[in-house]
Amino acid sequence: MQKIMPDIAHTAEALQEGTLDWVGMSQIELPLMVSSKHCAEQHVSAKAEAFVNLTDPQAKGIHMSRLYLALDELSNQTTLTPQSLCGLLDQFISSHNDLSNQAQVNLKFDYHLRRSSLLSGKTGWKAYPVEINATFKDNAVTLELSVAVTYSSTCPCSAALARQLIQQSFEQRFTESAVDKAQVLDWLGTTQGIVATPHSQRSVAQIKVKLANTSSEFDILGLVDALENELKTPVQAAVKREDEQEFARLNGQNLMFCEDAARKVKHVLNQNTSFADFWLRVNHYESLHAHDAVSIAVKGITNGYRA
Secondary structure (H helix, E strand, C coil): CCCCCCCHHHHCCCCCCCCEEEEEEEEEEEEEEECCCCCCCEEEEEEEEEEEEECCCCCCCCCHHHHHHHHHHHHHHCCECHHHHHHHHHHHHHCCCCCCCCEEEEEEEEEEEEEECCCCCCEEEEEEEEEEEEEEECCEEEEEEEEEEEEEEECHHHHHHHHHHHHHHHHHHCCCCCCCHHHHHHHHCCCCCCCCCCCEEEEEEEEEEEECCCCCCCCHHHHHHHHHHHHCCECCCCCCHHHHHHHHHHHHHCCCCHHHHHHHHHHHHHCCCCEEEEEEEEEECCCCCCCCEEEEEECCCCCCCCC
């Protein structure tokens, strides 16, 4: 005879009555197959958060195992798409009849892309931190895609000061009115010729976009490409000497403060009509200072993201 086990969530009374905005689990480990526009499906190792609200003030709690099993079904039987996320949220709600009318899932993982070198033709892997958030609230689904892109930023002020020192060094070395071209070329190839270099630093642009259409595809590659093409100096994977030299040239021709980088990113996001809203944060991890330089911006729509 099967033993009937107690179900405290159904039978016990709440210690204190009241509704709750979100109840669920975080740091759930699961593999996922991710579908993204213009990319082959990719296996990722994700960390998930799963929540529903609790509308019954007398209910002891929710059924966390039902959220977990729905996520497990997504992991084992379904590819991660906007449509499958909408189905997952529907499962969260339907499995909590009379308890919940809102649901949320958050997924974090690294998305790997093959990236080509600047000149040598070599390729290598780069991992991009991705976060996908899906929420069902007020009878509507909201889908958010977040990505972080790492790039190099060279300080315009430091570049100007370095150029001034190079000019001064040139004046000290070549005092005569007429100079020999070959001598100047040789001198420019020495440490005395380039007496100073501007400081640059690894920088990160964090982007969060709200998709205008939940029936569209995730376009991780398209978002990464748009950002890297606009910033011009994304960090590299496989690098030969000619690639390193080209990277130095790109840094020299794309000097930027964090304000410059933020405006570049804001401009490119404003061009994309598939984004209903966006939020961005540019972080320049200073090599001159012990602190960071930061710029934050939003699209600026009514009831949208706030800076």
